[in-house]
Amino acid sequence: ETVMKKMKKILAAALCLALALALVACGGSGSTNLMFGTGGETGTYYAYGGVLSQYVSGKTDVSITAVTSGGSKANIEDIAAEANQLGFVQSDVMSYAYTGTNLFEADGAVEGFSTVAAMYMEQVQIVTLNPDIKTVADLEGKIVSIGALGSGVYFNAIDILGVYGLSESDIEPVYQSFGDSVESLQDGKIDAAFVVAGAPTNAVTSLATTNDVYLVSLDADHIADLIEVSPYYAEATIAADVYGTPEDVKTVAIAAVIIAADTVSEDAIYAMTSTIFENLGEISEQHAKGYEASLEFASSITDVPYHPGAAKYFAEKGFDVPVK
Numbered sequence: 001e002t003v004m005k006k007m008k009k010i011l012a013a014a015l016c017l018a019l020a021l022a023l024v025a026c027g028g029s030g031s032t033n034l035m036f037g038t039g040g041e042t043g044t045y046y047a048y049g050g051v052l053s054q055y056v057s058g059k060t061d062v063s064i065t066a067v068t069s070g071g072s073k074a075n076i077e078d079i080a081a082e083a084n085q086l087g088f089v090q091s092d093v094m095s096y097a098y099t100g101t102n103l104f105e106a107d108g109a110v111e112g113f114s115t116v117a118a119m120y121m122e123q124v125q126i127v128t129l130n131p132d133i134k135t136v137a138d139l140e141g142k143i144v145s146i147g148a149l150g151s152g153v154y155f156n157a158i159d160i161l162g163v164y165g166l167s168e169s170d171i172e173p174v175y176q177s178f179g180d181s182v183e184s185l186q187d188g189k190i191d192a193a194f195v196v197a198g199a200p201t202n203a204v205t206s207l208a209t210t211n212d213v214y215l216v217s218l219d220a221d222h223i224a225d226l227i228e229v230s231p232y233y234a235e236a237t238i239a240a241d242v243y244g245t246p247e248d249v250k251t252v253a254i255a256a257v258i259i260a261a262d263t264v265s266e267d268a269i270y271a272m273t274s275t276i277f278e279n280l281g282e283i284s285e286q287h288a289k290g291y292e293a294s295l296e297f298a299s300s301i302t303d304v305p306y307h308p309g310a311a312k313y314f315a316e317k318g319f320d321v322p323v324k
Contacts, residue, residue, distance in 0.1 A: 031061045031062070031063055032061065032062045032063065032264070032265065032267075032268040033063045033065070034062065034063070034064045034065070034084075034085040034086050034264065034268065035064075035065055035067055035083070035084040035085055035086065036049055036052075036053050036064050036065060036066045036067065036084065036085075036086040036087065036088075037067060037069040037074065037075035037078050037079070037083075037084040037086065037087040037088070038050070038066050038067065038068060038069055038075075038087075038088050039068065039069060039070075039071045039088060039197075040068060040069075040070075040071070040177060040178075040179050041068055041179075042178075042179045042182075042201075042202045042203040042206075043071075043178070043179075043197050043201065043202065043203070044122075044197045044198040044201060044202070044256070044289065045071070045088040045197075045256070046066065046068055047202065047287060048088075048119070048120075048198075048287045048289045048290075049066040049088055050066040051283060051286045051287040051290075052064070052066075052258075052276060052283065053065060053066040054066075055275070055276070055279065055282070055283055055286070056271070056272050056275050056276065059275050059279070060271045060272070060275055061271075062268045062271050062272055064086065064272070067084070069084075069087075070148075071151060071152065072087075072088070072089040072090045072093035072094070072151075072152045073093055073097075073103055073104075073150070073151060073152065075087030075088060075089055075259075076089060076093070076094070076097045076110055076113060076259070077110075079112065079113050079259065079260075079261045080110050080111075080112055080113070082261070082263075084261075085260060085261045085263070085264050086116070086258060086259070086260050086261075086264075087113075087258070087259050087260075088119075088256060088257070088258060089256075089257050089258075089259055090122060090152040090196065090254050090255070090256065090257075091118065091232050091254050091255035091256075091257050091301065092152060092155065092156070092230070092232045092233075092254050093152040093155075094115075094257055094259060094303075094304050095232060095303050095304065096155075097109070097110040097113075098110065098303065098304045099303075102155055103150060103151075103152070103155065112261060112262050112263070113259045113260065113261055113262060113304075114259065114260060114262055114304065114305055114306055114307040114310075114324050115257060115258075115259055115301045115304045115305065115306045115307065115310065115321075116257075116258040116259060116260050116269060116272070116273060116306070116307055116309075116310045117257070117258050117273060117276070117277075117293075117298035117299070117310060118255040118256070118257045118297050118298050118299075118300055118301050119255075119256050119257065119258060119289065119292070119293055119298065120198055120255075120256050120289045120292040120293060120297075121198070121234065121236060121253035121254070121255060121256070121292065122196050122197055122198050122253055122254050122255070122256045123196070123197070123198065123199045123236050123238055123251055123252075123253045124156050124160065124194065124195075124196050124236075124251050124252050124253065124254075125194070125195040125196070125197070125199060125201065125204065125215055125238065125251065126139075126160075126192055126193070126194055126195075126215060126216035126251070127181075127182070127185065127192065127193050127194075127195055127204055127207070127213060127214075127215060128185070128191060128192040128193075128213075128214050128215075128216065129185055129207075129211050129212065129213065129214065130191055130192070130214070131212070131214055133191065133192055133214065133216060134216065134217070135164075135216060135217070135219070136160060136161065136164040136166070136216060136218065136222070137164055137166070138216070139161070139166065139170075139171055139191075139192055139216075140166060140170050140171065141170070141171065141172070142171055142172065142191035142192060143171070143172040143174060143189070143190045143191045143192075144157075144171045144172065144173060144174065144190065144191060144192045144193065144194070145173075145174040145175070145176045145178075145180075145181035145184060145190050145192070145193035145194065146158070146161075146168070146171075146173050146174070146175065146194050147175065147176070147177070147178070147194055147196070148175055148176065148177055149175040151177075152196065153178070153194055153195070153196045154175070156194065156196050156254070157194040159226060159229075159230055159233075160194075160218070160226065160252075163222050163225045163226045163229070164222060174189075174190055176193070178193065178194075178195040178196075178197065178201070178203055178204075179203050181193035181194075181195065181203075182195075182203040182204060182206070182207045185207060185211075186207060186210075186211070192216065196254070198256060198289055198292075199238050199242050199243075200242050200243065204243060205243065208243045208244055212244075213243045213244065213245060214245060214246070215238060215243070215245055215249040215251070216249075217249045217250045217251065218250055218251050218252060219250070220250070223235050223250070223252055226252060227252070232254055232255070232303075233252040233253070233254060234252065234253055234254070235250070235251075235252060235253075236250075236251050236252055236253035237249065237250055237251070238251060255297075255300075255301070257301060259304075260307045260309075260310075262307070262324060264307070264309075265309070266307075266308045266309040266312065267309065268309065269307045269308070269309025269310050270309035270310070270312050270313050271309075272309075273309060273310045273313045273314075274313045276293075277293070277295060277298065277313070277317075280293050295314065295317050295319055296319070298314070299314045299319035299321050301321070302322065305321075305322040305323055305324045306321040306322060306323050306324070307323075307324065308323055308324065311323035
């Protein structure tokens, strides 16, 4: 073998070593990059999703980027379109997608996503600046924002109006996001708005800094009727000190759930899930919703199976979940 050939071999080996070291330094050898669809900038999904993303990215080789979105339905559609790999969703909207009902009736069931964890409860907040609007029945004939047309909020509003014997035709409906709804309340353009998000919600908190905010309570009988028909709802209370309302408010809530594309590796979802639930104390210091998380609640979803990576972690903690 000539000296020249030996030199070429040594040079080639050196180049391979340099390339390998560069890949390790850049995280190219084992890192996973995931896009996390959340919600609007004024909502809990975006704020909390950002905290979770930064925390997991800093502790593991799973890099997560939280991005704003149109909310639950959009997040499911983005995962189906392979634009994002993670998303925050309302539990009812997730169920609609998996079964091809309500929001997803026209296009049929959506495949290719699974549950990671239920994180906290989202309260249905019926917000008004009018103290004379005390019950859902008082919304009759009023100008009411019931969420963007076809949104999860829209169906929540229709459900609640329905148990009180009201429909869209009994109100003057406006179809707005809750950020726009709060602006319309501020400007006196609407009488009330349905907001479905974890309380306190930034947009409502902002409204309460310059206005006396009131929330409409639901009574026990109508809550029971609603849960009987739609069991993904649960009774909830929003304490008076959340927005400075005159008294505690009874309402219903649904779960805020993280979902993942089935194509994401088991290792990546295991790393994400374990990192979040092994570090809830530190996460809670960055966002108060962390205090509401628990293994029991996280593993409580029954109608959409869990991602194998999440199921593996919950099984280690003694919680068996349905798995794809």
